[in-house]
Amino acid sequence: xxxxxxxxxxxxxxxxxxxxxxxxxxxxxxxxxxxxxxxxxxxxxxxxxxxxxxxxxxxxxxxxxxxxxxxxxxxxxxxxxxxxxxxxxxxxxxxxxxxxxxxxxxxxxxxxxxxxxxxxxxxxxxxxxxxxxxxxxxxxxxxxxxxxxxxxxxxxxxxxxxxxxxxxxxxxxxxxxxxxxxxxxxxxxxxxxxxxxxxxxxxxxxxxxxxxxxxxxxxxxxxxxxxxxxxxxxxxxxxxxxxxxxxxxxxxxxxxxxxxxxxxxxxxxxxxxx
Amino acid sequence: xxxxxxxxxxxxxxxxxxxxxxxxxxxxxxxxxxxxxxxxxxxxxxxxxxxxxxxxxxxxxxxxxxxxxxxxxxxxxxxxxxxxxxxxxxxxxxxxxxxxxxxxxxxxxxxxxxxxxxxxxxxxxxxxxxxxxxxxxxxxxxxxxxxxxxxxxxxxxxxxxxxxxxxxxxxxxxxxxxxxxxxxxxxxxxxxxxxxxxxxxxxxxxxxxxxxxxxxxxxxxxxxxxxxxxxxxxxxxxxxxxxxxxxxxxxxxxxxxxxxxxxxxxxxxxxxxx
Numbered sequence: 017x018x019x020x021x022x023x024x025x026x027x028x029x030x031x032x033x034x035x036x037x038x039x040x041x042x043x044x045x046x047x048x049x050x051x052x053x054x055x056x057x058x059x060x061x062x063x064x065x066x067x068x069x070x071x072x073x074x075x076x077x078x079x080x081x082x083x084x085x086x087x088x089x090x091x092x093x094x095x096x097x098x099x100x101x102x103x104x105x106x107x108x109x110x111x112x113x114x115x116x117x118x119x120x121x122x123x124x125x126x127x128x129x130x131x132x133x134x135x136x137x138x139x140x141x142x143x144x145x146x147x148x149x150x151x152x153x154x155x156x157x158x159x160x161x162x163x164x165x166x167x168x169x170x171x172x173x174x175x176x177x178x179x180x181x182x183x184x185x186x187x188x189x190x191x192x193x194x195x196x197x198x199x200x201x202x203x204x205x206x207x208x209x210x211x212x213x214x215x216x217x218x219x220x221x222x223x224x225x226x227x228x229x230x231x232x233x234x235x236x237x238x239x240x241x242x243x244x245x246x247x248x249x250x251x252x253x254x255x256x257x258x259x260x261x262x263x264x265x266x267x268x269x270x271x272x273x274x275x276x277x278x279x280x281x282x283x284x285x286x287x288x289x290x
Numbered sequence: 291x292x293x294x295x296x297x298x299x300x301x302x303x304x305x306x307x308x309x310x311x312x313x314x315x316x317x318x319x320x321x322x323x324x325x326x327x328x329x330x331x332x333x334x335x336x337x338x339x340x341x342x343x344x345x346x347x348x349x350x351x352x353x354x355x356x357x358x359x360x361x362x363x364x365x366x367x368x369x370x371x372x373x374x375x376x377x378x379x380x381x382x383x384x385x386x387x388x389x390x391x392x393x394x395x396x397x398x399x400x401x402x403x404x405x406x407x408x409x410x411x412x413x414x415x416x417x418x419x420x421x422x423x424x425x426x427x428x429x430x431x432x433x434x435x436x437x438x439x440x441x442x443x444x445x446x447x448x449x450x451x452x453x454x455x456x457x458x459x460x461x462x463x464x465x466x467x468x469x470x471x472x473x474x475x476x477x478x479x480x481x482x483x484x485x486x487x488x489x490x491x492x493x494x495x496x497x498x499x500x501x502x503x504x505x506x507x508x509x510x511x512x513x514x515x516x517x518x519x520x521x522x523x524x525x526x527x528x529x530x531x532x533x534x535x536x537x538x539x540x541x542x543x544x545x546x547x548x549x550x551x552x553x554x555x556x557x558x559x560x561x562x563x564x
Contacts, residue, residue, distance in 0.1 A: 017313075033309040038316060039291075042309075043392065044445040045319035045438075079446035118317065154428045154457055159443050164319075166442030169433050171318040172353035183428055183457045 018128040020104035022096040024087055027103050030127065038121050045166025046080050047120025048072040052216070052253050053286070054128070056110045059097055060286040061253065063090050064216045069119055072162040081122045088124060093117065096126055104128075114254050120165055135255060139279065142259030142272050145190070145248070147178035148239065153188045153211055160188070160211040179239070179264065186210060187237040193250040193258075194218040196232075198274060199241060203230040206237045217251035220285055221278060228277040242266075249275035256282045292402040294378035296370040298361055301377045304401065312395050319440025320354050321394025322346040326490070326527050327560070328402070331384045333371055334560040335527065337364050338490045343393055346436040355396045362398060367391065370400055378402075388528050394439055409529060413553065416533030416546050419464070419522075421452035422513065427462045427485055434462070434485040453513070453538065460484055461511040467524040467532075468492040470506075472548060473515060477504040480511045491525035494559055495552060502551040516540075523549035530556045 019030045023037075041047035048069050053060040066088055073082045086092055101111045107128060114132075118125045152169075153160055170191035173180070179195065180188045189195055189212035196205045196218075205222070208214050221232050242248075247270040248260040259275030261268060293304045297311075315321035322343050327334040340362055347356045360366055375385045381402060388406075392399045426443070427434055444465035447454070453469065454462045463469055463486035470479045470492075479496070482488050495506050516522075521544040522534040533549030535542060 031308060031310050034305060035307040035309050035312060035316075036305050038309060042312060042316045043323065043390075043439060043441075045440040045442040046445055049317065076446055078449060079442070116317075151428055154425055159446070164440075164442050165317060166319040166438075166440035166445075167317070168319040168353065168438050168440030171320055171440075172350055172433070175352060 018104060018107055020100050020107065020128065022100050022126045024083065024124055025092055025096045027099050033125075037123060038125075040081065041118070041120025041165050045164055045168070047118060047165040048080065048163055049116060049118040049165060050163055050216075050253070051114060051116045053256075054097070054115045055112055055286070057098070057101060058290070059094065059115055061216050061220065061289060062094060063289070064219060065117065065253070066090055066093060068163070068214065068216065069117065072164070073119065075158070075162060080120065083119060083122050083124045088119070093124070093126070100126060100128065118165065131254070138255055138258045139275075142261045142275060143177065143250075144262040145177060145179060145250075145260050146262065146264060147176050148264060149173060149178040149180050150185065151183050152178075152180035153182045155182050155184065155186075155211065156209050157211045161208055161214060163213055179242070181239050182210060185239045187239055187242065188212045190250050193252040193255075195250050196221065196248065196257075196278070197237065197242065197245040197263075198230060198247040198270070199245050201230070202235075203227055203232045204235050204237055205232070207234045210236070215251060216253045217256055217282055220282055221251065224281060224285065227281055228274060247271045247274040249278055251278070251282075292378060292381060294374050294381065294402065296374050296400045298357065298398055299366055299370045301373050307399075311397060312399075314355065315392070315394025315439050319438055319442070321392060321439040322354065323390060323392040323437055323439060324490075324527070325388060325390045327530075328371070328389045329386050329560070331372070331375060332564070333368065333389055335490050335494065335563060336368060337563070338493060339391065339527070340364055340367060342437070342488065342490065343391065346438070347393065349432075349436060354394065357393060357396050357398045362393070367398070367400070374400065374402065392439065405528070412529055412532045413549075416535045416549060417451065417524075418536040419451060419453060419524075419534050420536065420538060421450050422538060423447060423452040423454050424459065425457050426452075426454035427456045429456050429458065429460075429485065430483050431485045435482055435488060437487055453516070455513050456484060459513045461513055461516065462486045464524050467526045467529075469524050470495070470522065470552070471511065471516065471519040471537075472504060472521040472544070473519050475504070476509075477501055477506045478509050478511055479506070481508045484510070489525060490527045491530055491556055494556055495525065498555060498559065501555055502548060521545045521548040523552055525552070525556075
């Protein structure tokens with residue numbers, strides 16, 4: 017992580033931040049965060065990321081101390097990011113990498129890191145998904161719809177990257193990614209009530225309505241239906257789309273091409289949304 | 291909270307601690323904590339609290355960076371607590387209040403605060419429980435068995451204090467407390483697989499095997515059975531036992547007396563365990 021960060025719009029050094037300014041975030045995970053791409057200095061889909069953080073704060077008005085609303089305005093955050101990049105010679109105003117915005121205890125913290133080293137290989141080769149964490153979530157479980165600092169459940173499962181299902185054996189998501197499968201002539205992703213995180217890349221794909229000629233639809237997705245999938249990718253705001261060449265035991269050679277199309281569409285849209 | 295704390299056994303000021311030493315605890319809730327009574331300088335049931343923290347670290351060896359084992363030995367923690375109390379004139383070696391031990395990012399943090407202002411009233415008058423959070427947990431959900439820094443679900447429900455049930459409408463626990471009901475001639479508490487936190491006061495009551503002449507048993511507790519309860523209390527390591535004079539709509543006047551007996555038994559045992 018870069019040592020240049022911002023707190024409430026003010027550029028600071030990471031090593032100077034005090035734990036006492038973030039106690040509820042630390043002790044209880046009482047806060048939210050979001051992770052986004054920065055391409056040549058441009059934070060991607062920032063308005064959408066901030067809207068999700070605001071809606072999470074609105075959903076838990078007493079459990080998390082919200083920052084002053086002005087601190088989460090798009091222009092204010094964009095300016096804070098710009099100041100950080102400019103202040104840090106190792107990043108610079110045309111930095112490309114990952115931005116993270118965390119909100120807790122009335123504060124807005126922005127941090128930066130390079131893209132994960134394996135990102136290119138993930139795009140080129142995809143990632144096999146062979147595990148299932150059955151009944152990981154229950155239907156309509158509400159905290160899953162919010163990207164909270166209490167992210168331990170997902171964090172602990174990250175190395176294995178299992179498909180997370182609910183008590184009715186319906187697919188929910190992956191730890192830190194949404195799932196899309198080509199099925200019955202559509203590109204299917206589980207509904208928020210599965211539950212899953214309303215991921216930003218997921219929302220953009222749904223808004224585009226079609227990818228590679230396939231209609232994008234939100235639909236309850238029984239785990240058993242994965243055996244009929246023709247292709248699969250997962251999405252998140254950093255990798256955008258990663259092909260799944262093997263899904264719970266079945267080879268899906270078309271996945272890499274589908275993921276590439278989804279990625280290209282997301283990249284084009286990111287540039288347009290600015 | 292007191293400004294005197296310890297990190298890895300060294301007395302420090304809370305305001306001097308840096309966020310950068312606890313990043314995984316903050317960003318992902320990747321850590322564990324435990325809260326315990328300190329009576330006249332004596333941390334209560336400390337060995338049990340530390341054993342639970344160690345078992346949580348063992349259960350998630352890759353997701354949480356564990357501290358050096360010596361830092362969690364009972365003698366080491368006892369000595370760290372003693373040093374803090376002695377160093378802080380406002381507390382002193384015979385401090386009575388709440389201690390908290392949090393573990394993340396390879397560190398052990400101990401903090402102190404007074405008893406909550408409402409504790410005496412809680413003991414005197416008990417606390418009505420009228421809400422149910424249905425299906426809050428799923429059976430055998432494993433993170434619930436560990437007191438993690440990712441405590442947001444429970445933290446967000448704390449003001450309402452609903453009874454948390456699983457997908458089969460069985461009682462699990464309260465946010466931050468275990469539940470005991472007098473039923474069919476026994477004092478019944480749900481099993482860990484409900485799931486619930488293996489609370490320290492709960493473990494001690496189970497180890498005592500009987501309270502006020504009632505055998506203490508772990509048993510699946512259907513929510514519907516609460517309508518047959520003759521008395522009820524909830525337990526945690528700070529309040530020990532709090533009577534529930536009204537449980538989901540029914541008056542239970544015997545609860546206060548039962549809670550008082552449980553509290554007295556826990557206090558006696560605390561002194562004995564040292």
